[in-house]
Each structure stands twice: as structure tokens, then as C-alpha cells.
Amino acid sequence: MTEKNMLEAMKEQLKDCSDAVYQSINVYGHACTLIYIPAIVDTLSLQEFVSTPLKLEANSEPDWPRFLERLDHGSAFAIPYIKAYQIDRAVELIVAGNAVLFIEGLPYVYYFEITHYQKRAVSQSQNELVVIGPQEAFIEDVQTNLSLLRHKIKHTDFKTRHFTIGKYTKTDVYLIYIEGLCKTEILANFTKKLENLAIDGTLGLSTIAEQLNQGQYSPFPLYQYTERPDSVAASLMEGRVALLQDGTPSVLLTPVTFFSLLQSSEDYYQSYYAGSWIRLVRFFFSIVSLLLPSLYVAITTFHSQIIPSDLLLTIAAARENIPFSALTEALIMELTFEALREAGTRIPKPVGQTVSIIGGIVIGQAAVQAGIVSAPMVIVVSITGIASYIIPHLELGLTFRLLRFVLLILGGTLGLLGVYAAAFVVYAHLAHLKSYGTPYLQPAAPLVWEDWKDTFFRVPSNLMTKRSTAFTDSANEKRQKQK
Numbered sequence: 001m002t003e004k005n006m007l008e009a010m011k012e013q014l015k016d017c018s019d020a021v022y023q024s025i026n027v028y029g030h031a032c033t034l035i036y037i038p039a040i041v042d043t044l045s046l047q048e049f050v051s052t053p054l055k056l057e058a059n060s061e062p063d064w065p066r067f068l069e070r071l072d073h074g075s076a077f078a079i080p081y082i083k084a085y086q087i088d089r090a091v092e093l094i095v096a097g098n099a100v101l102f103i104e105g106l107p108y109v110y111y112f113e114i115t116h117y118q119k120r121a122v123s124q125s126q127n128e129l130v131v132i133g134p135q136e137a138f139i140e141d142v143q144t145n146l147s148l149l150r151h152k153i154k155h156t157d158f159k160t161r162h163f164t165i166g167k168y169t170k171t172d173v174y175l176i177y178i179e180g181l182c183k184t185e186i187l188a189n190f191t192k193k194l195e196n197l198a199i200d201g202t203l204g205l206s207t208i209a210e211q212l213n214q215g216q217y218s219p220f221p222l223y224q225y226t227e228r229p230d231s232v233a234a235s236l237m238e239g240r241v242a243l244l245q246d247g248t249p250s251v252l253l254t255p256v257t258f259f260s261l262l263q264s265s266e267d268y269y270q271s272y273y274a275g276s277w278i279r280l281v282r283f284f285f286s287i288v289s290l291l292l293p294s295l296y297v298a299i300t301t302f303h304s305q306i307i308p309s310d311l312l313l314t315i316a317a318a319r320e321n322i323p324f325s326a327l328t329e330a331l332i333m334e335l336t337f338e339a340l341r342e343a344g345t346r347i348p349k350p351v352g353q354t355v356s357i358i359g360g361i362v363i364g365q366a367a368v369q370a371g372i373v374s375a376p377m378v379i380v381v382s383i384t385g386i387a388s389y390i391i392p393h394l395e396l397g398l399t400f401r402l403l404r405f406v407l408l409i410l411g412g413t414l415g416l417l418g419v420y421a422a423a424f425v426v427y428a429h430l431a432h433l434k435s436y437g438t439p440y441l442q443p444a445a446p447l448v449w450e451d452w453k454d455t456f457f458r459v460p461s462n463l464m465t466k467r468s469t470a471f472t473d474s475a476n477e478k479r480q481k482q483k
Helices: 003-013 043-058 064-072 087-095 142-152 184-195 205-212 229-238 272-302 309-318 326-346 349-369 375-388 394-414 416-432 449-453
Strands: 021-027 030-036 082-084 099-103 109-112 158-165 171-178 224-226 241-245 251-254
Touching: 003 087, 003 099, 021 043, 030 043, 043 099, 043 109, 082 087, 087 099, 087 109, 142 158, 142 171, 142 229, 142 241, 158 184, 171 184, 171 229, 184 205, 184 241, 205 241, 205 251, 224 229, 224 394, 229 241, 229 251, 272 326, 272 375, 272 394, 272 416, 309 375, 326 349, 326 375, 326 394, 349 375, 375 394, 394 416
Parallel strands: none
Antiparallel strands: 021 030, 030 099, 082 109, 099 109, 158 171, 171 241, 224 251, 241 251
16 A cells, blocks of 8 residues: 555545544655544644644755654654554554654654543542541543552552453553462453453443453452552552553452451551451441341241330331331332432432432331331331441442342241341352452351451451462462561
8 A cells, every 4th residue: 555545544534533633744845744633632742742843844954864764763753652554553543542643655654642631630539438548539540540559559560461442442451460469360360351351342340340250140249349549559469450441430359358348448547446346347237237127027027926025015006007018118118218329329419418318317207107117117227228338348238238128028928037048048159159269258268267367357467467368379478577
């Protein structure tokens, strides 16, 4: 293909892109054409470092061979530039935010990486709030997110691998890890899956996670999402790997365990007494959010004899004029609470919390006065709803909310036997589940006593001398010297 045909072929592929610009500059009698899309290119850098030098070159004493020599040696412009020989590659670079320079007489083009997308400033985390500790959070720009991590981990073993995912979106994805800490088989498995990933596009990390998770169907999350750089840095130093995607203000971490999803970054910024106490409270109310409604319905429906007499009389009096069974009553309240929760999330933030809280109070009180539900049921559902908010990671919280309905129906139809059977099935599933070879219930199953220092409670950091064997090789489990 001739040089002229090369330019025409690029124009043909961009013929319906009305925002593409073709800037012609004549240098020593040779036509040079800058092709770029202004909306996604740093036009100031383009003007200062490319357009202006070309125009100055055109007005200087003609020396075409010398100009070509400077181009080949990389000294013609003050910013880096690279050659591209294929037309398809050149067009891909243009729509990705690069400026391409076509020079008459050359069978290739030069491109300049001066991409400039609009992005917001680094702000406070909205979903993982802490009182003590860093307040910064990831944004949608992957390079900014990498810089936040580089600022925290200043070591040559901090590695990044780049992937381009999506036939149409061509999204930049980075696999990051600390060499020597993460398990080599996890890294190899993750890398292989990313290399073989063939999809139309990805607009969020959940799309990639579902593709990587083929063959494993579980309501429990096998990945952890976080928007906090400090959480990612701590996880990398434990031996885990992370995935960053351009356009997504969160990071995917793997492998995970059930107990790691119940830990919060603030556990490590408080004293170990406070951190351990809050963690125990969190574990307790997580179980409450899962089991309380089903236990209440099962006991009041089938096993009222185990309730103390005074309490039983109070519950019976409250339910005297209720036209529904305890199961129907619980389902009505739980579904109403879920609707209020979603409404509070979708409504603009200034009024969202007001709607969810005031709405819950008003509807609950009105339902009791109307005789639709009993006051004890409102209390049980309210405690359950509050307890569900204590789970620090949204994905695990959603799983508990889903399973709560399953246990509720079984408890209302089969009694405590149904609740026990469902709890046993859930536990068996968790014991069988693995996240990239890591047992989901480690260190409880299998039992690893050393890892209990940072599971249900947190011991002082100087006593946690080893990394968890769930995430790192045994050869690198030593965290610090014990004094």
C-alpha cells in the first residue's frame, strides 16, 4: 500500500467520526498530517510539543534528510513518540486518545501518547468510611489509582501486568501483585484466564469477575471489592493479587476468605482492644442479620413452649388481632424494608437517608396501628436491618440478605428443623468453597491456629509475625523479625 493510500485508508475508517481532526502542515515540501480527536487529547501538549515544532521546522532552512534522521533517533520532538506500521493499529491509537502523525513518503506513522480524559479529583471514600486512617479513595482513572498504590508501596517487587480487555471497549486492565509474596499458582492461573478472556467489553470489574468465575456458582463472593488504596496495599503485602480497571473506582482482590470479608480497615487503625471488640460485635450481628427472623418465626409458630411464659403472653397479645401468619407477617416486613433500603440508595443523597429512616418508622408504626403486623415483628425486622448494615463489604451483605429469605421460608414451614438444615447446608457449602485454591473458611476449616491472631479478634501487630498461609507461600510467611 502506498503512503497516500495509507492516509486515505485511515480516513475511510474514521469517515463517520465527525470529531476527528486532520491538521495539515507542510515541511520542506512534504505533507505532514496530524490526526487526533480533540475531546480525548491533551491539546495544549499537542500544540506545544508537536504542532509548534513542526511549524518551526517548516520555516527553517530545508534539510529533509536531517529531519528524517532526527525523527528516527527520537530527537525531533520533546515528548516520546513511537512508530506504528499497521493502519488498524494507527486508527485504534487515534480513538484511544493518541495523536498520530502521518508524513508523506514514510510507510509508517508516529503516535504521541498525550491522552487526556476528564476525571474527578481524589476524594473521600463513600462506601468504606473510617474515623481514623487515610480518607483517600480510588477514582475512575487507572493511572491515578496506580499512583496512589505506588505512593504506599515503594519497592521493586511491586509488579504490574497490563491487559487490554474487550473487543469494542479495549479497556486497560492491570494485574498487580508483590513478587515473592503471592502464590505462583494463583498468579499463573489468574494471568492465563485474563489472557484468554474474549468478550465484547467491560464497563465494570464485576463483568471480568463473572467471566473469570466460570464453573463456580455460589451466592458468596469469591472476590473482594474495595475503593481504599490502604486496603489494597495491605492485601498485596499479605500475598493477594489485585485487578485494576480503567473507568472503575474500585479494585478487585483475590483470593478471599469468609473472615476477610468481615474485616474492616479501621480494625487496624484503632487499638487492638477496640479493634477486637468491634470485630466480635460485627461477627455476632452478622449472624443475627442472617438468622434472627427465621428463628423468631420458627419458634413462635412451632416451638412456643421454649419461650418464657411472660414473654409468650406479650407476643400472643400483640398478635391477637393480626390476620396473617408469622411467616406472612415477616415476609411483608422484610420486603418492605428491602424496598425502603433500595429507595434510600436510588433517591438523591440529601433525601435518601431521610426517606429510608423516616419511611421505616412511619410505615412500621402505621402497620402496627392498623393491625397488619405485630409490634414484636417490627422490632425483629428493625434489629435485623440494622445488623445487616454492620457487614463491611456490600457483596457479603447482599448474600446474607438473600439467604435470610430462604431461611425465613424454611423456618416458617418446617420450624427449627428447617432452619438447622438450611444452616448446615450453608456451612457445608462454605467448607467446600475455594477462592483460587484457598479454603473459604480458613483458618476455621482447615484449622490454622496461627491465623487466629487476626480472625475473630486482633492481637498487637508486633505479635503477628507471620502472614496468613491462606494467601502466601510458606517460604514467605515471615512478616517481621520477632524480638
